[in-house]
Amino acid sequence: MATDFTQEIKDLRSTMTSVREVTDLDALGAKIADLEAKAGAPDLWDDPESAQKVTSSLSRAIAERDRVQELDQRVDDLEVLVELGEEEGDEATLAEAERELESIRGAVGELEVRTLMSGEYDEREAVVTIRSGAGGVDAADFAEMLLRMYLRWAEKHGYPTKVLDTSYAEEAGLKSATFEVNVPYAYGNLSVEGGTHRLVRISPFDNQGRRQTSFAAVEVIPLIESTDHIEIPENEIKVDVFRSSGPGGQSVNTTDSAVRMTHIPTGIVVSMQDEKSQIQNRAAALRVLQSRLLLLRKAEEAATKKELAGDIKASWGDQMRSYVLQPYQMVKDLRTGYEVGNPQAVFDGDVDGFIEAGIRWRRSGAEASGE
Structure with a gap:
């Protein structure tokens, strides 16, 4: 049965909307700015343990933000790829879109699960x-x-x-x-x-x-x-x-x-x-x-x-x-x-x-x- 790309992309966008709400990109951006300011302090490495925490927290926050933004972009790119394949009747392009859809589904599912972790210690090692x-x-x-x-x-x-x-x-x-x-x-x-x-x-x-x-x-x-x-x-x-x-x-x-x-x-x-x-x-x-x-x-x-x-x-x-x-x-x-x-x-x-x-x-x- 042919893939209903329109519905699949709609579902992905709906999930990503929920992910963005939970992630709160504005608050995450403010956190990154604050950590970047601390990381740029000239005396940062006077306390190596504290410096390591700051740089690790900054790296994790940036990775979290980028992960959400990159997935949003991949959904947008998928939509363009599908439109191109359908307009041209190009089976190879639609097959590529099918593979990318499967990959994005997995990545979005992983990210959605991450947003379900809200326990006090869930972020810990x-x-x-x-x-x-x-x-x-x-x-x-x-x-x-x-x-x-x-x-x-x-x-x-x-x-x-x-x-x-x-x-x-x-x-x-x-x-x-x-x-x-x-x-x-x-x-x-x-x-x-x-x-x-x-x-x-x-x-x-x-x-x-x-x-x-x-x-x-x-x-x-x-x-x-x-x-x-x-x-x-x-x-x-x-x-x-x-x-x-x-x-x-x-x-x-x-x-x-x-x-x-x-x-x-x-x-x-x-x-x-x-x-x-x-x-x-x-x-x-x-x-x-x-x-x-x-x-x-x-x-x-x-x-x-x-x-x-x-x-x-x-x-x-x-x-x-x-x-x-x-x-x-x-x-x-x-x-x-x-x-x-x-x-x-x-x-x-x-x-x-x-x-x-x-x-x-x-x-x-x-x-x-x-x-």
């Missing part, structure tokens, strides 16, 4: 922790599969990541892993991934080839910023040091550089062994601990921990997504109903559809509750 749950060695293997999935997702988008800690299981896989995604809106995107993930497959670890169900928990928290003012008295922190380790056969450090930090009042424990020195690991552990305490504090103030970070403890009864490899192949999100029939692509990092559906689902829930 993210800290993700994956823990194996019920299911023994299969669960540990599943946790490692999920770690690879999210790292591949970030890699596909060009998002920088940093693995902070890995705790290997005895036979295979991981007991737990923690990593950062260092890009704006990482938390807004990944926060909908928090919860309990379930894998059903023929276990490669069962010599009788039986089907096994295993679970892993995903926790997502926003990365702390220096402006958040989470002060932790030293007498509330217990610090243990130990030697970093890897899976069997892998070389290990010969110094006690890894750090385990326990917040005594809450019982929150953070382990860090990625950095080369104990000092660096202490600093990284403290930052993650502060992030968790910030989220806990906000959750207590709002009396709604689940809305801020999903279920941080990820109880095993609260499954949010199933990955089924046997007896059929399907990955289905139990909250949104979104599903795909190619689990391998998902495990290779193709999770954007699930993230977008989750963000829309979260937004519709917030609107329904009048928030």
Whole structure:
């Protein structure tokens, strides 16, 4: 069936109008002007940390403005291309317009999803922790599969990541892993991934080839910023040091550089062994601990921990997504109903559809509750 370009372009313009309203280009322009003035100050780099924040904020604001303006221009150019193709009866030009329409649809959809992220911490970078749950060695293997999935997702988008800690299981896989995604809106995107993930497959670890169900928990928290003012008295922190380790056969450090930090009042424990020195690991552990305490504090103030970070403890009864490899192949999100029939692509990092559906689902829930 021939594409109704007139209706498609009308729909794109309608969506872009909503995007511009939410983005508020006038306010964004004023923000850019203010940041440009600060960036041009002769004493800017007297305080390198502050200078880095200013230049990063300026770069992000300009990119956000340009992204909206460029998409508006692409819709205009598409309209001209369609008119040209229809006037000339040029099938090649109309085929080009079809491809450009598909590309613009995707870009506008991504931008629209970004406008749905209005939570207090959605603009933040993210800290993700994956823990194996019920299911023994299969669960540990599943946790490692999920770690690879999210790292591949970030890699596909060009998002920088940093693995902070890995705790290997005895036979295979991981007991737990923690990593950062260092890009704006990482938390807004990944926060909908928090919860309990379930894998059903023929276990490669069962010599009788039986089907096994295993679970892993995903926790997502926003990365702390220096402006958040989470002060932790030293007498509330217990610090243990130990030697970093890897899976069997892998070389290990010969110094006690890894750090385990326990917040005594809450019982929150953070382990860090990625950095080369104990000092660096202490600093990284403290930052993650502060992030968790910030989220806990906000959750207590709002009396709604689940809305801020999903279920941080990820109880095993609260499954949010199933990955089924046997007896059929399907990955289905139990909250949104979104599903795909190619689990391998998902495990290779193709999770954007699930993230977008989750963000829309979260937004519709917030609107329904009048928030």
